[in-house]
Amino acid sequence: MTDMTERYEAVVVGGGAAGLSAALVLGRARRRTLVVDAGEPRNAPAAHLQGYLTRDGMPPAEFLAAGREEIARYGVELVRDRAVDASRQDDGEFRVTLAAGRTVHARRLILATGLADELPAVTGIAERFGRDVLHCPYCHGWEVRDRSFGVLATTPMSVHQALMVSQWSKDVTLFLHRVAEEELTGDDTRRLAAAGVVVVAGEVAGLVVEGDRLTGVRLTDGTVHDRSTLFVAPRAVPRNDLFERLGAALRETPFGTYPVVDETGLTTVPGVWAAGNAVGFAEQVVNAAGAGYRAAATLNGELLFADLDAAQDRSWPRS
Ligand SMILES: Cc1cc2nc3c(=O)[nH]c(=O)nc-3n(C[C@H](O)[C@H](O)[C@H](O)COP(=O)(O)OP(=O)(O)OC[C@H]3O[C@@H](n4cnc5c(N)ncnc54)[C@H](O)[C@@H]3O)c2cc1C
Secondary structure, three states: OOOOOHEEEEEOOOOOOHHHHHHHHHOOOOOOEEEOOOOOOOOOOOEEEOOOOOOOEOHHHHHHHHHHHHHOOOOOOEEEOOOEEEEOOOOEEEEEEEEOOOOOEEEEEEEEEEEEEEEEOOOOOHEEEEEOOOOOOOOHHHOOOOOOEEEEOOOOHHHHHHHHHOOOOOEEEEEEEOOOOOOOHHHHHHHHHHOOEEEOOOOOOEEEHHHOOEEEEEOOOOOEEEOOOEOOEEEEEOOOOHHHHOOOOOEEOHHHHHEOOOOOOOOOOOEEEEEEHHOOOOOOOOOOHHHHHHHHHHHHHHHHHHHHHHHHHOOOOOO
C-alpha cells in the first residue's frame, strides 16, 4: 500500500534552474509536487550568473534561493537529497528512492539533473575554474573582454572555441597541448590566421598563478606565456543513471549521451520529462528555466486530460 503522504502528482529531480522553474509552474497549477535536489548546480564555481534577462550579474546561489522561495509560496515541497533509483510501476506511476532511505511515489516525473563538467587534467585548472579558467564566452566573455586569452586545445574542436573567443579579445593564443598540428584542417588554419589567433605547439604543464590571479601558462619545455584568462573545454558528463533505470532511450552526440526527447522534453518513457542540461550541454540558465516551464506545463495538461478521460470512462462505461 502506498503511503499517501508520500504520493505526489509530480516529482521533480533536480533543483537547478530547470527543476525549480518546472516546480513553480506545477505549484501554481495546484499540483502536489516534490523537488528532490542534491544541491550541486553546474554553475556553482561562478561568482555571477550572466545573460539572464533581469538577473544579469546575480550570484547563482542567490538566484536559486529566490527560486526556492518562490516555489514554497505555492506549497511545493523541496528536500535536499539525491534520487538514487526510479522505476515505473505496473499502474504507470513511479517509485523514486532517495539516498537517505525515503521512498516517494509520483504520477509523473521531471528529471532535471543537469550534468557534471570533467575538466582537463592540467594542474591548477580545477582550482581556478569559473574564475579565470573559463569555458563559455557567453557566460564570462564580457567580464574578461580585451584581456590576454589562452585556449587549451583538448581536441581539434578547440579551434572553434579559439575562434569564438576572438569575438571578445583580439589577443588570443591557442595552445595545441596534445593536439598535433597536422590534425588542424586547412579551414582551421585559415580562420585562425584571419582571427589573429596565435597557435603554440607543445604540451601545457600547468598554470602560473600570482597573488590569486592567473598570469601565465607554462609548457613542459619550461616556456611561460603570459595570459590572464584561459578557456578550456570540459567534457560534459550527463547524469543518465535515472534515465537508464527507467529504460529511456538515449542518443549519442559529440558532447555526450542524452535522453531522446520530443519538443516538450518528454522522454521515450510515458510520464517522464527531462529538462535543462540533462537534455543537452549547451542549455544556458535561461534555456533550462524555459525547458522546465514547458515540460511542467505539458505534464500538467497531460495529467488533466488523463484524469478527465478516466472520469468519463467511469461515468460513461463503454458497452
Ligand atoms: C562555471 C560555469 C559558469 C556558468 N555561467 C553561466 C552564466 O553566466 N549564464 C548562464 O546562462 N549559464 C551559465 N552556466 C551554465 C549553467 O550552469 C547551466 O545552464 C545551468 O546550471 C543548467 O541548469 P539545470 O537546472 O539544467 O542544471 P543544474 O543547475 O546543474 O541543476 C541540476 C541539479 O540537479 C541536482 N541533481 C542531479 N542529480 C540528482 C539526483 N539524482 N537527485 C537529486 N538531485 C540531483 C544537482 O545537484 C543540481 O542541483 C555556467 C556553467 C558553468 C560550469
